[in-house]
Amino acid sequence: MNTFIIxxxxxxxxxxxxxxAQPCPITRCAQNQVxxxxxxxxxxxxxxxxxxxxxxxxSCKTQSTTYLSLPYSxxxxxxxxxxxxxxxxxxxxxxCLPNRLLTFNISGTPFVIPFHENYTFLTCPSEVIKxxxxxxxxxxxxTHSVLATSSMRLVSSLVSSxxxxxxxxxxxVPVSWPVKEDEEFTAELGGDIQLTWYVPQCGDCEAQxxxxxxxxxxxxxxxxxxxxxESSQTGNGLRVFGxxxxxxxxxxxxxxxxxxxxACCFSSRNHAGESxxxxxxxxxxxxxxxxxxxxxxxxxxxxxxxxxxLGESRRIPGPNDSTCPICLSEYLSKDTIRCIPECKxxxxxxxxxxxLRMNSTCPVCRxxxxxxxxxxxTNPV
Ligand SMILES: *[C@@H]1O[C@H](CO)[C@@H](O)[C@H](O)[C@H]1NC(C)=O
Ligand SMILES: *[C@@H]1O[C@H](CO)[C@@H](O)[C@H](O)[C@H]1NC(C)=O
Ligand SMILES: *[C@@H]1O[C@H](CO)[C@@H](O)[C@H](O)[C@H]1NC(C)=O
Ligand SMILES: *[C@@H]1O[C@H](CO)[C@@H](O)[C@H](O)[C@H]1NC(C)=O
Ligand SMILES: *[C@@H]1O[C@H](CO)[C@@H](O)[C@H](O)[C@H]1NC(C)=O
Numbered sequence: 001m002n003t004f005i006i007x008x009x010x011x012x013x014x015x016x017x018x019x020x021a022q023p024c025p026i027t028r029c030a031q032n033q034v035x036x037x038x039x040x041x042x043x044x045x046x047x048x049x050x051x052x053x054x055x056x057x058x059s060c061k062t063q064s065t066t067y068l069s070l071p072y073s074x075x076x077x078x079x080x081x082x083x084x085x086x087x088x089x090x091x092x093x094x095x096c097l098p099n100r101l102l103t104f105n106i107s108g109t110p111f112v113i114p115f116h117e118n119y120t121f122l123t124c125p126s127e128v129i130k131x132x133x134x135x136x137x138x139x140x141x142x143t144h145s146v147l148a149t150s151s152m153r154l155v156s157s158l159v160s161s162x163x164x165x166x167x168x169x170x171x172x173v174p175v176s177w178p179v180k181e182d183e184e185f186t187a188e189l190g191g192d193i194q195l196t197w198y199v200p201q202c203g204d205c206e207a208q209x210x211x212x213x214x215x216x217x218x219x220x221x222x223x224x225x226x227x228x229x230e231s232s233q234t235g236n237g238l239r240v241f242g243x244x245x246x247x248x249x250x251x252x253x254x255x256x257x258x259x260x261x262x263a264c265c266f267s268s269r270n271h272a273g274e275s276x277x278x279x280x281x282x283x284x285x286x287x288x289x290x291x292x293x294x295x296x297x298x299x300x301x302x303x304x305x306x307x308x309x310l311g312e313s314r315r316i317p318g319p320n321d322s323t324c325p326i327c328l329s330e331y332l333s334k335d336t337i338r339c340i341p342e343c344k345x346x347x348x349x350x351x352x353x354x355x356l357r358m359n360s361t362c363p364v365c366r367x368x369x370x371x372x373x374x375x376x377x378t379n380p381v
Contacts, residue, residue, distance in 0.1 A: 022211045022225040024051035029060035034081045035230065035330060036066065038212045039200050050217055053200055055110040067093070072105040079192050084206045084332060087114070090193045096138035098148060098189040101173050111195040113174040119148045119189070120155045121171065124164035136189065148173075148189055209329065229328035296357040307338045307349055318344030325364050326351035343367045 026037040036042050041052025043059045058078065061067050066078040068090065076090035088111065092100045102121065106113065126145045129135065139146040146167070149155060158164040174193045202212035205224035215221040312333050314322065323330050324337075324347050331337065331348070338353065339346040345364045347355070352363075361368050 020225055021228050023213045026230045029066045030064045033060075033064070033066045034078055037083070039197075039202065040081065050214055053110065055108075056197075061093075065093075070106060071108040073100065073103060076100075076193070082332060084203060086196050086198070086201075086203060088195050088197070090195065094138075096136075097191070097193065098136045098146070099139055101171065101189065101193075102168060104174075104193075106195065110197050110199060112198065113172070114194060114196040115175050116172040117150045117175045118170040119150050119173045120152075120169050121146060121148045121167040122155065122158055122164040123167050124158065124162050128162050129158075129164070209327065227329065230323075295360050297360050299357075302338075302353055302356045305338050305341055307336060310335045310337060316346050318346060320344075320346045324348045324351055326355060340367075 022038075024038060024041070026035045027042050028035055029042075036058055038051065039053035040056045040058050043057045058066055058068055061075075061077075067075045068078055068088070069075050075093065077093050079089040079091050081088050091097065098121070101119075123144050123146050126140065126143055129145045129147070133147050135145040135147045147158075147164075149158075155166065155169075159166065173189065174195060175191075200212060200222050202222065202224075205212050208224070209227060210224040211227040212222050213225050215223045310316070310331055310333050314331050314333050314335075316322075316331065316337065318339060320339075325345070326347050336349040337346045338349040340352070340362050343362050343365050345362050346352075347363075355363055
């Protein structure tokens with residue numbers, strides 16, 4: 001019941017997105033893999049064809065690793081999909097990305113390269129080059145070393161002074177951020193590739209906590225739907241679940257509030273003669289607590305809990321997984337999270353702040369973070 005209340009306390013403010021729940025389930029190839037949802041869809045298996053946009057089909061390699069198949073460049077594994085910023089991060093299954101870049105071609109896909117840098121690939125005699133420059137180990141052998149640079153000056157000095165030979169000149173390579181101009185720089189190019197897409201445009205919907213989908217089966221039009229938590233999704237049961245939840249929860253909450261208000265008026269009339277002290281000592285059992293009196297922490301106490309901004313790795317300290325237990329959405333890099341010092345459980349700062357204003361316990365473990373110095377206060381609703 002408690003999880004139910006958490007769920008609805010935080011779901012209702014999001015309802016303005018749409019009253020209809022997302023039409024397609026969110027799937028994953030494995031627990032630690034990226035969530036697959038609109039505009040992406042899982043080829044053949046779990047997602048029907050109309051759950052995704054053309055060109056956004058993904059598959060699972062041996063039931064565990066998510067991959068994307070590019071028509072002219074083969075398969076890439078997926079490190080991450082940022083649905084908000086519309087970025088997909090790919091890596092090479094054989095851990096030799098530079099080799100794949102030589103034949104990289106995204107024609108026929110909905111993706112574009114957001115940043116590129118022109119790299120020249122050279123092959124040089126290993127004995128003269130190895131200790132001086134960063135070489136691409138996975139393309140080099142004992143006699144020939146391969147390296148890549150975006151500096152034309154370095155290319156000409158490598159060719160003239162080190163007997164290097166140009167393999168490919170000025171190949172546009174997708175990079176995460178632009179390299180400084182004419183930096184004397186050779187690279188292993190070991191990082192991931194980042195691609196973006198412009199159609200369909202779902203950033204605004206995502207920013208509201210919604211999820212995009214087709215308006216109907218035979219429509220190309222996109223609509224913004226209310227996102228359901230992944231844990232509640234079991235294929236076809238999805239819509240039914242949403243409907244049942246809403247139809248039970250709304251009357252239940254209304255009912256609870258009604259009873260609570262009645263109980264409240266009734267008891268305050270009955271105990272009007274008692275001193276405030278006596279009233280406070282009465283057991284609170286009569287009052288369904290969440291509906292009538294919320295006992296939260298004050299702003300300064302909440303503010304004193306550690307807050308941090310997630311980096312690219314989105315690594316979170318302590319006993320936490322990759323989704324916020326309150327809003328159930330995936331943490332993204334640059335999200336601000338806050339952790340409760342006593343139990344080390346972390347949440348989106350905006351989610352937990354809202355919660356702690358109304359409740360003084362951790363929503364996950366129910367431990368009270370009210371240590372010394374933290375004074376709970378009560379707000380009548
Ligand atoms: C996506 O669909 C195309 C065309 O049906 C197919 O060639 C490609 O292999 C699919 N991609 C994946 C990752 O399954
Ligand atoms: C990518 O492949 C397509 C089809 O083979 C070809 O027309 C296009 O020129 C290629 N683009 C690059 C940058 O090689
Ligand atoms: C890479 O080369 C292309 C064609 O020569 C050029 O248009 C583009 O501006 C270059 N990009 C960078 C980042 O230097
Ligand atoms: C090293 O690689 C080059 C091509 O890059 C090839 O010609 C040469 O035979 C290779 N040498 C050995 C010892 O494998
Ligand atoms: C849409 O298509 C799916 C399968 O293709 C079907 O199960 C569903 O009933 C259809 N929905 C509507 C509203 O036609």
